[in-house]
Amino acid sequence: MENNVVLTAxxxxxxxxxxxxxxxxxxxxxxxxxxxxxxENGAGKSxxxxxxxxxNDFETGEIRIDGVDxxxxxxxxxxxxNVGISTVYQEVNLCxxxxxxxxxFIGREPLTALRxxxxxSYNKRSQKIMDDLGISVDVTQxxxxxxxxxxQMVAIARAVDMDCKVLILDEPTSSLxxxxxxxxxxxxxxxxDKGVGIIFVTHFLEQVYAxxxxxxxxxxxxxxxxxxxxxxxxxxxxxxxxxxxLDDLASIKGESKDLSxxxxxxxxxxxxxxxxxxxxxxxxxxxEVIGIGGxxxxxxxELARSIYGADRANVGTLKxxxxxxxxxxxxxAMNLGMxxxxxxxxxxxxxxxxxxxxxxxxxxxxxxxxxxRLSSQKQNEIADRYIELLSIKTPSPETLVxxxxxxxxxxxxxxxxxxxxxxxLILDEPTxxxxxxTKTEIQKLILELxxxxxxxxxxxxxxxxxxRTCNRMVIMRDGEKVGExxxxxxxxxxxxxxxxxxxxx
Amino acid sequence: xxxxxxxxxxxxxxxITIGLFIIMYAGGCIAYGAxxxxxxxxxxxxxxxxxxxxxxxxxxxxxxxxxxxxxxxxSLVAMDCMMLAVxxxxxxxxxxxxxxVLITGIVFGLVQGFLxxxxxxxxxxxxxxxxxxxxxxxAVICTDQVxxxxxxxxxxxxxxxxxxxxxxxxxxxxxxxxxxxxxxVEVVIALIVLALIFLMLRYTRFGRALYxxxxxxxxxxxxxxxxxxxxMKAYVLSSVLTxxxxxxxxxxxxxxxxxxxxxxxxDAISSAVIGGTLLTGGVGNVFGTFIGVLINGTIxxxxxxxxxxxxxWPNILTAALLFIxxxxxxxxxxxxxxxx
Numbered sequence: 001m002e003n004n005v006v007l008t009a010x011x012x013x014x015x016x017x018x019x020x021x022x023x024x025x026x027x028x029x030x031x032x033x034x035x036x037x038x039x040e041n042g043a044g045k046s047x048x049x050x051x052x053x054x055x056n057d058f059e060t061g062e063i064r065i066d067g068v069d070x071x072x073x074x075x076x077x078x079x080x081x082n083v084g085i086s087t088v089y090q091e092v093n094l095c096x097x098x099x100x101x102x103x104x105f106i107g108r109e110p111l112t113a114l115r116x117x118x119x120x121s122y123n124k125r126s127q128k129i130m131d132d133l134g135i136s137v138d139v140t141q142x143x144x145x146x147x148x149x150x151x152q153m154v155a156i157a158r159a160v161d162m163d164c165k166v167l168i169l170d171e172p173t174s175s176l177x178x179x180x181x182x183x184x185x186x187x188x189x190x191x192x193d194k195g196v197g198i199i200f201v202t203h204f205l206e207q208v209y210a211x212x213x214x215x216x217x218x219x220x221x222x223x224x225x226x227x228x229x230x231x232x233x234x235x236x237x238x239x240x241x242x243x244x245x246l247d248d249l250a251s252i253k254g255e256s257k258d259l260s261x262x263x264x265x266x267x268x269x270x271x272x273x274x275x276x277x278x279x280x281x282x283x284x285x286x287x288e289v290i291g292i293g294g295x296x297x298x299x300x301x302e303l304a305r306s307i308y309g310a311d312r313a314n315v316g317t318l319k320x321x322x323x324x325x326x327x328x329x330x331x332x333a334m335n336l337g338m339x340x341x342x343x344x345x346x347x348x349x350x351x352x353x354x355x356x357x358x359x360x361x362x363x364x365x366x367x368x369x370x371x372x373r374l375s376s377q378k379q380n381e382i383a384d385r386y387i388e389l390l391s392i393k394t395p396s397p398e399t400l401v402x403x404x405x406x407x408x409x410x411x412x413x414x415x416x417x418x419x420x421x422x423x424x425l426i427l428d429e430p431t432x433x434x435x436x437x438t439k440t441e442i443q444k445l446i447l448e449l450x451x452x453x454x455x456x457x458x459x460x461x462x463x464x465x466x467x468r469t470c471n472r473m474v475i476m477r478d479g480e481k482v483g484e485x486x487x488x489x490x491x492x493x494x495x496x497x498x499x500x501x502x503x504x505x
Numbered sequence: 506x507x508x509x510x511x512x513x514x515x516x517x518x519x520x521i522t523i524g525l526f527i528i529m530y531a532g533g534c535i536a537y538g539a540x541x542x543x544x545x546x547x548x549x550x551x552x553x554x555x556x557x558x559x560x561x562x563x564x565x566x567x568x569x570x571x572x573x574x575x576x577x578x579x580s581l582v583a584m585d586c587m588m589l590a591v592x593x594x595x596x597x598x599x600x601x602x603x604x605x606v607l608i609t610g611i612v613f614g615l616v617q618g619f620l621x622x623x624x625x626x627x628x629x630x631x632x633x634x635x636x637x638x639x640x641x642x643x644a645v646i647c648t649d650q651v652x653x654x655x656x657x658x659x660x661x662x663x664x665x666x667x668x669x670x671x672x673x674x675x676x677x678x679x680x681x682x683x684x685x686x687x688x689x690v691e692v693v694i695a696l697i698v699l700a701l702i703f704l705m706l707r708y709t710r711f712g713r714a715l716y717x718x719x720x721x722x723x724x725x726x727x728x729x730x731x732x733x734x735x736x737m738k739a740y741v742l743s744s745v746l747t748x749x750x751x752x753x754x755x756x757x758x759x760x761x762x763x764x765x766x767x768x769x770x771x772d773a774i775s776s777a778v779i780g781g782t783l784l785t786g787g788v789g790n791v792f793g794t795f796i797g798v799l800i801n802g803t804i805x806x807x808x809x810x811x812x813x814x815x816x817x818w819p820n821i822l823t824a825a826l827l828f829i830x831x832x833x834x835x836x837x838x839x840x841x842x843x844x845x
Contacts, residue, residue, distance in 0.1 A: 111710075116709055
């Protein structure tokens with residue numbers, strides 16, 4: 001094996017029923033580097049990682065690891081750990097009911113002379129490990145008492161302490177805030193200096209450029225190339241991932257139109273869901289796209305939910321198309337022509353064990369009533385129309401939704417609401433966790449829908465997305481609507497409004 | 506302050522259970538002191554009658570920690586008793602029969618454990634099949650009630666009637682005779698089992714792996730634990746402890762019968778739950794379960810001492826207790842969720 005290389009994969013191929021998931025992919029990881037593995041959803045990143053960690057059995061090709069003679073074929077995560085490959089996933093794979101120290105040592109606890117686990121010894125060692133990594137925790141406390149970020153770091157600490165040579169971080173930053181991400185990066189750099197090879201999978205392009213040394217790009221199960229970070233600026237990276245030159249994202253937005261003369265679609269006065277959203281006034285005109293900006297937890301989703309009845313508003317009045325209405329629960333809102341794509345699509349949106357067709361017609365069926373079943377011809381018609389319209393990548397309308405990639409699942413839920421032909425649509429984080437190509441498509445779609453005269457509330461953690469698509473933005477802070485940004489929206493204006501004009505620090 | 510913080514809600518639950526036991530027992534002493542409830546022997550009798558249940562409940566706690574369940578235990582106990590009674594009636598020695606019962610337990614557990622651990626079938630379904638099998642086999646062995654008398658097997662008879670006198674806590678009966686408090690062999694067995702399982706859960710890799718699997722099976726697998734094997738071992742252990750419990754049970758009843766120990770699995774589950782073991786796995790320990798058994802035993806004992814209450818009262822009281830505990834547990838869970 002070459003100097004400095006800790007892991008090579010050569011000519012890896014793997015087929016899932018009907019899909020060539022990986023075809024002849026090469027990958028090389030060097031000591032002490034942070035290597036981004038990039039690609040759109042379905043490009044084969046996860047499959048490649050699962051081949052490395054023994055979850056998937058690849059068909060051809062070989063994997064070699066520094067320190068092991070001959071090719072390695074792992075059959076379980078345990079095998080992978082034994083040859084020095086550890087993985088930390090987006091969802092923390094630790095046991096919340098055990099102490100931090102136990103989570104670090106479970107399965108390999110030091111034993112006393114009596115073959116019992118040596119609690120004192122591993123508590124001490126754990127405390128030292130965490131202290132060395134600069135993470136301040138009491139290791140005897142149960143893991144569930146700590147934040148997700150700390151849990152993530154405990155998972156990494158465990159991997160590192162197991163003498164891992166290769167650390168795979170699969171979307172570790174998805175549920176962390178900026179400060180926590182920074183802590184994680186610090187930890188990653190520290191490990192890099194110790195000579196660990198890190199494979200970093202993420203959707204956040206800026207994070208790639210913040211920590212990585214090298215990028216490998218996959219597309220449709222094949223290798224596009226491996227590049228040092230300096231040779232691949234952002235635009236080129238996106239182009240490599242999508243396989244085409246990106247028509248600049250910024251060009252999506254048309255000229256900003258003043259729609260205030262259009263009839264009112266929604267008009268809220270003093271509406272509030274006590275405890276989560278303070279009373280707010282909000283007017284939304286026909287054909288408008290309204291963004292809701294604010295920090296995570298500032299009440300963005302809650303504002304939308306109180307309009308839709310997902311959290312029943314307990315004070316204030318709501319007018320829809322100039323008629324005062326009472327919305328007690330989402331079905332009332334649906335009957336008034338509203339639709340809402342919730343942010344937690346796993347828990348509140350997608351039903352994994354139903355087919356694409358069934359998921360698409362779900363809301364429409366609920367709206368027409370359980371006993372008026374839509375004919376199967378009609379169902380197929382609707383499903384086909386939206387699969388085509390949103391270019392949902394699915395083998396057939398009868399495929400189970402869980403077999404689709406995240407981005408395509410998202411489109412299925414969007415199709416569900418479009419099928420009800422709503423006049424007013426709330427999209428809460430429709431672009432989270434999906435690749436940049438699909439993000440662009442969804443933003444374009446929002447603008448098209450608005451063009452057709454639908455009013456839309458668009459919530460996103462990426463301010464630029466809203467800046468590009470919205471006519472107006474509502475700014476939230478601590479559950480209170482603190483202002484609106486209209487006219488010529490810029491990221492700077494929005495940030496300024498969120499920060500509150502220098503009130504805080 | 507720090508000490509208090511480190512006392513998590515599970516410890517609080519256990520303390521509540523212990524407190525409840527003390528209150529209940531004290532209540533019994535106050536109400537029925539005249540009927541001899543205050544004598545140490547009353548408590549020891551609870552241990553004697555429930556020695557089998559203690560072993561069985563320890564086994565159930567082990568599988569419940571992995572978020573599993575084992576409802577075959579009641580009929581396995583019946584099968585064990587029947588095996589012992591019929592075997593000894595046919596002239597086989599007590600030691601040999603006990604060994605046979607234990608081996609049966611291991612085989613029984615291996616089959617159930619294999620189906621649950623390696624074939625990943627729902628524990629409820631597998632052990633329900635085990636439950637029907639056990640009850641059915643008991644009837645296949647013999648449909649009559651078979652008593653173990655001194656004539657049938659003197660060794661077993663002597664075990665069952667051996668009194669282990671305690672050097673303290675006796676009292677004078679109304680004829681002025683000193684009544685020394687005693688326990689029986691099965692109590693010793695049950696307490697040894699309890700201590701061993703307590704230590705096993707706390708201080709061995711296997712024990713900790715059980716908690717890890719109950720906390721998150723997927724995580725446990727990702728962390729390199731052998732989940733399948735550990736689960737299988739848990740069910741083997743449950744069946745073996747049940748068989749030990751079966752022997753204790755038989756020492757107590759000195760008979761085998763098809764209808765014996767019906768519903769014992771529910772007593773064991775309720776003891777574990779009252780003792781703080783969560784059905785969702787990962788939380789609990791056998792000390793709590795032991796207190797759970799004692800609470801159940803105290804209820805029966807109070808009802809029995811009263812003499813006038815219908816025998817259905819223990820069920821209703823247990824139901825009330827279970828209800829209270831489930832509500833408290835979910836309150837704690839909600840509090841924890843809110844803290845996050």
